[in-house]
Amino acid sequence: MGLVVQKFGGTSVGSVERIRKVAERIAKSHADGDQCVVTVSAMGKTTDELVSLARQMSDPPPQREMDVLLTTGEQVSIALLSMALMERGLKARPMTGWQAGIQTDPIHGKARIEEIDTQRVRQSLDQGEIVVVAGFQGVSSDGEITTLGRGGSDTTAVALAAALEADRCEIFTDVTGVFTADPRMAPQAGKLKEISYEEMLELANLGAGVLHPRSVECAMTHRVPLVVRSSFVDEEGTWVKEAANMEEELNVRGIAHDLQVARIKVLGLPNQTRALTTLFGVLAEAHINVDMIVTSDHDNDRIDVAFSVHEEEWExxxxxxxxxxxxxxxxxxxxxxxxxxxxxxxxxxxxxxGVAAKMFTSLSEAGIRIRMVSTSEIKISCAIAKNQAEKAVRELHSVFGLDVEEQTLVGASS
Amino acid sequence: MGLVVQKFGGTSVGSVERIRKVAERIAKSHADGDQCVVTVSAMGKTTDELVSLARQMSDPPPQREMDVLLTTGEQVSIALLSMALMERGLKARPMTGWQAGIQTDPIHGKARIEEIDTQRVRQSLDQGEIVVVAGFQGVSSDGEITTLGRGGSDTTAVALAAALEADRCEIFTDVTGVFTADPRMAPQAGKLKEISYEEMLELANLGAGVLHPRSVECAMTHRVPLVVRSSFVDEEGTWVKEAANMEEELNVRGIAHDLQVARIKVLGLPNQTRALTTLFGVLAEAHINVDMIVTSDHDNDRIDVAFSVHEEEWExxxxxxxxxxxxxxxxxxxxxxxxxxxxxxxxxxxxxxGVAAKMFTSLSEAGIRIRMVSTSEIKISCAIAKNQAEKAVRELHSVFGLDVEEQTLVGASS
Structure with missing residues (x-):
C-alpha cells in the first residue's frame, strides 16, 4: 500500500460525465490499496469564462480580485468530484487551497508555494478518505487567496507529493505520455517509457507542453517520481525520474519545438559588462523571460546583443x-x-x-537557415523561421534515430 | 461619518451592468462619508445552476460538498463587485466568509453564525477600504466551509452590522420597502415608513418575503437599525427598528399571506401529554417546522391534533x-x-x-371558511383555501383601514 497523488486537468474534468470517469479511475487506485490525494483543475472552459467576465468589468482586472474570482473554478471541481466519489460509496473530502494548508508568497496571479501544512490532509487520509484538493491555488501568510499561475495545478500536485512524501505523483492528461516529438508535427514520434527530470525540464521549457517546467523543477528538487499518463486511455504512461542508467545509451531523447518566438536585437551597446547587466536587469524587473542570448562585436567600442523572448512579450x-x-x-x-x-x-x-554539428548540418541540408543557437549540457536549440518548424522537427527526429521503426533505445517504446 | 453595512441580493448583482450600478450606489454612500461594509449574494441564477450541476452528479447531493460548491457563487460576486468599485477609483477588498471571520456551527446547509472575528474587516476599514463580504457563508470551528441556508445573505449583513456595531444595516432588494400587504395581491397596499422588529418578525415569518425571519431576529436581538430599500429606485425605504411610539396608534400594521400551507390531522391520539410531546418531538427531529396547532377531543380517551406545515414538507x-x-x-x-x-x-x-372578531366576521361575510386559527400577541392568522387567499388579503386590508386612500396611520405612506 502506497500514497499516491493524482492530478487531473481541465479537459479531464470538463463535464459531469468526465468527472464520473475520473472518479472511476481514482476508485481503481483506491481499490489497489493506495491512499489517494487528488488535485484537480477547473472544468474545461470555466477559467476562460471567468476571465471574460472580469474583463467586462475591468481591463486589465486587478490581480488580487482575479485570484478570488478564478479560484472558484477549482472549488467547483473539488465539490463535484467529491460527490462523484461518494456516489460510488467511497469516502472523500474536498479541500480548497487554504484548507489543504498550501501557503504561498503574496504575489497574486503567479504565487509560489512556500510551505504545505499537511496536517489536515493527513488526518483525512488516516480516516480512509480520498482527499480532493483544488489545484492552482493557495493562501498567503496574510490570509489572501492566491493563484499559482500557469502550470499551477501540476505544481500543486507535485508539491503535495513532496510534502506528503508520496510514492509517486500521477499526472493525468489528454495525451498518453511524453513523446520523442509532438506527434502532430512528427507522425513518427514514439512514446518514451522513461525520461530524467533534467531532460523533462528541458523539454518542458522548450514547449513540449505536457508538463509545466515549474512542476518538473519541483519534482526534481524533491525527487518525486512522476508519471504522465492518459485520463481517457488505460495504458502505461511515461515515468519522469532520476536518470539512473539511462544516460550512456542515449544521444538525443526527443525533439522539442516552440512556435512563439520573437528575436530582439540591441545594436551598438557600449562594450562594458555593466551594459549587459543593465539590459537584462531591466528586462527581469519587468518580468520578461529572456531565452537565447547571443552577443557579437559591433565595432571596437560597441557590441550587438540579440536575444529571444516569447512572441507575446516582444512589444x-x-x-x-x-x-x-x-x-x-x-x-x-x-x-x-x-x-x-x-x-x-x-x-x-x-x-x-558531434551532436551539434549533426544538427546544424541536417538543418542546413534541408534548406533551413539557423538564426540563433543556444546550448546547455543536455540540449541544443536553434531559432529558425516558424514556417519551417515542422520540416525541421521531422528532419531532426529522423536524423537522431528517433523514428519509431528505427528505435532501439531503452527509453522509447513504439 | 458612520459605519454602514449594505446588502445586495442576487437580482441586484445579476449582471455585469447591474454590479456596476451597485458600485455606483455604494460609491454614493462612501462619498457621504460613511465607512462601508457590503455583503452580496450570488449572481442571479448562479445558485440554481450549481444546484442543477450537483444534482446531475448525486441526488440528493451530500451537504458538505454542496456548501463547497454553492459558496463559489458569492465568491464570484465579491470579486466582480470589488473590481467594479476599484474601476471607479475606490479602494475595495473582497472577503470570503472565512476571510471575514464568520464562524458558524458545523451544520452544513443551514449553519448558524456563532461569532464574527471582525479584526480583518476593521483593519481593512481603517485603511479606507470598502469591504466586500460574501454573504450566506462561513467557516466552522474545524475549518469546513458552511452555508447559512435560506435568508443567509440578509443574516450575514445583520450579523456583521451587530458585530461591528454599525449605525445601520441597509438591505437593498427588488422592492422599495415593506408594504401593508403584497401589492400584487392588494393593489391598495402602501409602503410603511417604519415598523417594529416584532411586527417585522411576524410579517417575515408569515411569508412577507422581503426579509428572512432569521435576519430580523438577529437585528432585534442586537438592536441593529435596518432599512429595506430598492437597489434600482432611489427612494426612502422602510425602517425596521425598536417600537418607540408606534404602538398606541395602530391596530393592524399589515396583512401577510403564505400560499404554501398544508394541514395534517392526527386523529385519535391517546389523551396523554406524552403523546403530544412525542408527536412534535419526532417532527422536530426530522427538522419539520410546525406552524399552527389545534387540538380537540376525539372521545373520552383520545384527542385529535391538527397542525400546519410548509406544503413541501407534508409528505x-x-x-x-x-x-x-x-x-x-x-x-x-x-x-x-x-x-x-x-x-x-x-x-x-x-x-x-375585537381585532380577532373583526377578522373572523369579515372573512366569513366574504364567504371564506376558516380552517384553523392561531394567534400571538401581535398577530392573528387564519388558514383558508388557497384560491380564496387574494380575496381575503384585499378584504382584510380594507377592513383594517390600510387601503392607501384611507391611511392616516403614522407608519404608512402612500
Missing amino acids: QAEKVIEDHGEELKYLEVVSETGLAKVSAVGAGMVTHP | QAEKVIEDHGEELKYLEVVSETGLAKVSAVGAGMVTHP
Missing part, C-alpha cells in the same frame, strides 16, 4: 529597452517575430560530441 | 408520523394541501380587543 520588451535608452546608450533596437525554436534534448549529449 | 411529515405509529398509537392520519394562511399583524393589537 513590452522593446518598450522597456526604449524607456531605458539614456541609461543603455545603444544605437538601435530591431525586433523580428514569426520565429520558432527547435531543440534536441538528451542527457547523454554532453559526452557525445 | 415527509406524514411519513415520519407513520414511521412512529407504534409509539404514537393514533387511529388515523389525514393530510390536506391547497391551503393558505392570511394574517393581520400589529404591535398594538393586544391592547385593542
